[in-house]
Amino acid sequence: MTPQDLQIFLQENFAAWVQALDLTVTQATPEGVTLSMPITDSLARVGGIVSGQALAALADTSMVLAAIAHTGEARPIATTDLHTQFLRPGVGSAIACHAKVVRAGRALIFTRASMNSADSGKPVATATATFYVP
Template structure:
């Protein structure tokens, strides 16, 4: 059940209202990635995370776990943007392809809904290293819409 504060903000989906959903509805370990919602709307969502020591592995590159979490979360927000409101969705499949080491200042993730049915939603995402603008990873996911 959505609390009253979140229910009030879903009517006008902006990055600021989506940030409130992220703060109120997502697990602390997801929020610990310090995600920023840069854009959200019917066409999709763009989230980004800073490249920090906390998410780096040997060699100073962003860990695959952090990238997969960023992609999954961005695709959930693409679904929120698609619906224009918060709807809980459940990840049933997540496939991440790592293209090159994630390094730089931030990793941006551009996500979109590919197809939304009554019970299932399909989404994809591309992660880009900033400021180099080089692709780091791609992801696809399937979500159950309760």
């Protein structure tokens, strides 16, 4: 799947509030995907720091798209487990999230994501998730 394919999937299948994050798929291969999320006033909390909720949604969305890119087809995928670790305040113009599939079985897909400040490259958060594929 191409970045454009995944961008269309994101626009057609995700909730409006996820789309309001203004996510852009910048890279996509069967090994992983990269998304960018601009840090806007609506996502920032005191001090211009991106909210943890926005980072968790970015991670979850990125890992879903990584799972779809890995399988090569648009399928229903349900998050069964999501763990997010916040490492430092997310500041700057955007957050880049790289997500990859760690292991894919018939019913479960295990993923990992790393989020970095697009300006400094410093790590902001990491996440892991397990998805059920009916």
